[in-house]
Amino acid sequence: MEEKGNLRKILSELAIQGIPESTDLWPRIRDRLQRISLLDRLKRRTALPGGSWLILALGIALVIGLVLNPGNTQAASFIARIMEHDKRVMTIDLDKGIRLNEPRTIQGVTVTLFGIHGNEEYLILEYAVQSPSGQRFEPRDERLLETVCYAWDGTYGFNEDTHILHLNLPAEETGYLAIFRNKCRFPPKQLHFELYVQEVIVPPSVSSDANSGQVLEPVPAGRIIGPFEFSIEVPTN
Amino acid sequence: MSEPMEEEVKEAIQHLKQGDINGLEPLVRRYQLKALRVAYLIVRDHQLAEDIVEEAFLRAFDRIHQFDSSRAFEPWFLKIVINMARRAAVRYGRQTRLLDEDPQVLSTRGPNLNIRALETDAEYADALQALWIALGMLDVDQRVVLIQRYYLGLSESEIACRTQSPLGTIKWRLHAARKFLRRLLQADL
Numbered sequence: 001m002e003e004k005g006n007l008r009k010i011l012s013e014l015a016i017q018g019i020p021e022s023t024d025l026w027p028r029i030r031d032r033l034q035r036i037s038l039l040d041r042l043k044r045r046t047a048l049p050g051g052s053w054l055i056l057a058l059g060i061a062l063v064i065g066l067v068l069n070p071g072n073t074q075a076a077s078f079i080a081r082i083m084e085h086d087k088r089v090m091t092i093d094l095d096k097g098i099r100l101n102e103p104r105t106i107q108g109v110t111v112t113l114f115g116i117h118g119n120e121e122y123l124i125l126e127y128a129v130q131s132p133s134g135q136r137f138e139p140r141d142e143r144l145l146e147t148v149c150y151a152w153d154g155t156y157g158f159n160e161d162t163h164i165l166h167l168n169l170p171a172e173e174t175g176y177l178a179i180f181r182n183k184c185r186f187p188p189k190q191l192h193f194e195l196y197v198q199e200v201i202v203p204p205s206v207s208s209d210a211n212s213g214q215v216l217e218p219v220p221a222g223r224i225i226g227p228f229e230f231s232i233e234v235p236t237n
Numbered sequence: 238m239s240e241p242m243e244e245e246v247k248e249a250i251q252h253l254k255q256g257d258i259n260g261l262e263p264l265v266r267r268y269q270l271k272a273l274r275v276a277y278l279i280v281r282d283h284q285l286a287e288d289i290v291e292e293a294f295l296r297a298f299d300r301i302h303q304f305d306s307s308r309a310f311e312p313w314f315l316k317i318v319i320n321m322a323r324r325a326a327v328r329y330g331r332q333t334r335l336l337d338e339d340p341q342v343l344s345t346r347g348p349n350l351n352i353r354a355l356e357t358d359a360e361y362a363d364a365l366q367a368l369w370i371a372l373g374m375l376d377v378d379q380r381v382v383l384i385q386r387y388y389l390g391l392s393e394s395e396i397a398c399r400t401q402s403p404l405g406t407i408k409w410r411l412h413a414a415r416k417f418l419r420r421l422l423q424a425d426l
Contacts, residue, residue, distance in 0.1 A: 007368075007387045008387045008388070008390070010364065010365060010368050011278060011368075011384065011387050011388040012388065013365055014278065014365060014368065014369055014372075015274035015275075015277060015278055015388065016274070017365070018274070018277040018278075018283055018286075019270065019273045019274045019277050019283065019286065021270070023269070023270065023273060023287075024269070025265060025269045025273070025287060025290060025291055025294070026262055026265045026266060026269070028287075028291060029261065029265055029291055029294055029295070030262070032291065032295065033258050033261070033295075147255075147256045147257060147258075149255070149256030150256075183256070189255075
């Protein structure tokens with residue numbers, strides 16, 4: 001029995017010698033978590049879940065089309081129809097949730113968070129971006145901070161009155177519906193929504209005449225403004 | 238565990254279950270040392286032990302929804318650590334084969350593991366070193382059981398239950414490990 005006690009004692013001693021009391025893994029774990037979070041965000045930007053690229057592309061194309069040609073109501077109705085049949089949107093009762101009207105303005109760009117809807121699977125944030133006259137800004141990065149529960153799953157863009165969301169947007173404002181998928185069984189009650197916007201630089205129209213001798217200049221990257229920050233309570237149906 | 242500490246752990250787990258990564262810090266602070274030492278005794282490499290425990294905390298975070306909050310966190314977490322360390326030790330053992338650890342060295346050195354009989358620091362240091370080398374020569378499964386039994390202080394039944402192994406297997410591994418160490422170290426274990 002005594003020898004077994006000795007074995008215990010020697011194992012303890014070996015463990016203490018190998019791993020001193022001062023050892024602290026937290027800084028490297030914290031760094032790793034931050035890296036994972038950053039990679040996750042980058043991945044979200046480059047590898048959208050199935051179908052999201054199409055929705056995003058359709059949304060952006062329609063938004064740009066509508067801005068250039070606000071009379072194009074057929075296209076707007078089309079995206080509204082897509083949205084109505086999107087399973088993620090269908091699972092949430094958009095009449096429920098929280099109605100907000102929280103504007104944030106930075107350098108002349110105003111982002112207004114209109115509402116939040118959610119259930120166990122998805123969280124939908126409605127917001128609009130109002131650009132200064134003669135300029136156009138689009139969302140660049142939508143993030144829910146301090147949580148790993150929600151993964152960005154796509155964004156719809158629209159700029160007409162939509163009966164789905166009961167919004168009446170003025171011509172200079174573009175509405176967005178950001179969808180986040182919930183990965184946790186018990187989502188957090190409080191979230192921090194952060195958003196950047198980037199100026200869209202429209203390239204000058206180029207003559208199709210190959211003999212015109214016109215030299216194409218690279219289109220400069222637009223200004224990035226933000227973050228627009230919102231603290232929100234998460235509603236569930 | 239004292240009550241305030243228990244509350245702190247419960248609260249941290251609740252945060253994790255809600256996806257709040259801040260819940261991980263109190264758990265790391267509380268359990269890292271024990272986890273690191275267990276992993277270290279199994280894999281016998283400081284850096285590898287740190288990598289394993291770091292990974293184990295992230296895995297625990299990832300699987301926190303599988304954890305039953307009405308039970309203690311430490312056994313659940315240490316099970317993750319031990320499993321990972323065991324796998325790493327098997328891989329690591331295959332690569333290194335402990336080339337520099339010759340049983341002949343141990344038997345000629347003749348260490349004495351009866352601590353009361355160790356009169357000098359040098360003798361004690363010898364005993365530590367001898368056991369360290371001998372541990373490395375044990376079969377990994379035997380080493381894991383030995384550490385659970387004598388470092389963590391688990392009973393044979395508890396080890397069997399946690400590893401979901403038959404009690405007879407655990408008893409045999411412990412017996413074989415003690416016999417091996419006894420023969421190698423010429424000690425009465």
